[in-house]
Amino acid sequence: MAYVKIPYTKMKDFSHAVFSKFGFTEEESAIITDVLLTSDLYGIESHGVQRMVLYYKTIKNGRIHMDSHWEIVHETPLSAVIDNHFGVGQLVGHFAMTKAIEKAKEHGIGMISVRNSNHYGIAGYYAKMACDEGLIGISTTNSEAIMVPTYGRLAMLGSNPIAIAMPAEPYDFFFDASTTVVTRGKVEVYNKKGEPLPEGWTLNAQGLPSTDAPDILKNINEKRGGGILPLGGATEQYGGHKGYGYGMVAEIFASILSQGLTSNHTHIGATGGTCHSFIAINPNLFGDPEAIKAHFSTFLEELRQSPKAEGQTRIYTHGEKEVEASQRILAEGIPVNENTLREMKEICADLGVDMAHFLGEFDIL
């Protein structure tokens, strides 16, 4: 598939214009654009600006309610529960983590759970918001059911990522990972390439091992059974019950504490209903934040400098790859594939946005 590279600032202005046309305010369009483009900068194309096409569809089909606004339904000095009333995920996410940060700065900890929301982009964006303020940031979300619990054959949990970020030098610690062995995005890449999946990623509708990407994706979409395995795989021998356990942890903080929809009840018909959690912890609860940061940085450097396996040249600490990807993509542009470009052009025609004005003309279209 052909890719073009689009400069970050051009894509930012374009995304802003598109989301404004959807009906979002200037400030709202800026937040949504920042969440999506941060994913592109980190090299996570599946959660980046290409999502504008999906958002367009889910606004049109009524899954994202444009006329609703979130409501704080429970609040204490350390916590809150927010009902997003099926609004877009990024805006409530940005609001909720901002609130968690305020609580953590004032009281030491802020914990916010959100229900009745929609896809909010990468969990790590919100963890990083807290980290940028000198705090430990944590975010989890549930999502459309895609993870089959150990010994099951129906997807009952989402990809349920857990993200945690903490200040360190020269790179902040930044860990953001689905609790499935891989994301649906990776399965889709194999599907597009027409290649069999690696063994141990997915189960078919009978709950048996499968490498058939088209069949898996069809079954997930039609909720016919099967799906992606938890981190650790199909059995307890390699710890599949542990990945399933981490998926449960994401669910507890997102959908259980907010009394929202668990993954298996989201994305039924036109209803999304995703739930999220946002936690900020002030390291000053434990002592001098600078001393803690220095202590952590020393350990991270020891990890990077520790002996490599034969044939390997680097040990990464979490967050290093994202920093390097950002530098590269800011310099080279954001890679966008031709299908996405074509879909963007379609929605621009629909919305009355002059795509060429923002991005120029493309030979491949």
Next chain:
Amino acid sequence: MAYVKIPYTKMKDFSHAVFSKFGFTEEESAIITDVLLTSDLYGIESHGVQRMVLYYKTIKNGRIHMDSHWEIVHETPLSAVIDNHFGVGQLVGHFAMTKAIEKAKEHGIGMISVRNSNHYGIAGYYAKMACDEGLIGISTTNSEAIMVPTYGRLAMLGSNPIAIAMPAEPYDFFFDASTTVVTRGKVEVYNKKGEPLPEGWTLNAQGLPSTDAPDILKNINEKRGGGILPLGGATEQYGGHKGYGYGMVAEIFASILSQGLTSNHTHIGATGGTCHSFIAINPNLFGDPEAIKAHFSTFLEELRQSPKAEGQTRIYTHGEKEVEASQRILAEGIPVNENTLREMKEICADLGVDMAHFLGEFDIL
């Protein structure tokens, strides 16, 4: 290897007598005994009463300081850092989680990190303490370096378990798992049986895949390189970087926030230095605890009732196996292998404890 089964109450009285002879008070011996026997009831022999032999050795060789007492070095209404001054792990663990529970009952959350400690038994014991009080309990610990980071060949993190427990009906949610693909205890079982390890569990001193249990254990003990892989295995294809990430999370809450020794610096010479964390969260921060518990119990029941993979009859929720194991072991007795019995007999001779008085005579000795 031959096993005998010893009634729970007999073993409890025996353990209490042995730890009293080590020099612990009545109350201290009761706490340590309860932590160890809870592990046995859950079917985790490696962390159960057989550990008394190891504790005897580490008290004698000076790793556990019998004459020290913990010290609170930092405290806020929501948090504390405790220096255990190389005392035994279970006692500071019980104290710290008790303090976290008090803080959570009064303020909503309690977070305690502990440095300069020793092995504290199963992480889940402390998570369960909070759960038994109607709270969400979390505990993590670091441990002797045994996990090789992705693309490395030297163990830099411990088995670093994360445990979380939360009230539910009819079973509390109870998840307690090492962030390695398996524990050292599982490798030791293959070593004792003289069988090759499953592929994908361990690396040799060159950082290459190995199934040679005796070589792996020797390398770990002598810190020659190699060790156990993170959950997810050796490469990123199956998410090894995720297991390594969860190991880092355990490390952050235990050794980083307490400014204690990271796993790679513990267990050098006669120094232990393990670090732990204890977190209690009051669900009333998010609404009515009974409503939250009911919501969670519904999801857990949906998981258990969801369709099974072909050839499977049950889907477990985390904590169910521990409840069933406890019922069985309380009825049938705690299985103890002949080697452990022999070692217990030796330390009893040394300490002047009449083992036969507590446990009776054994044909196999």
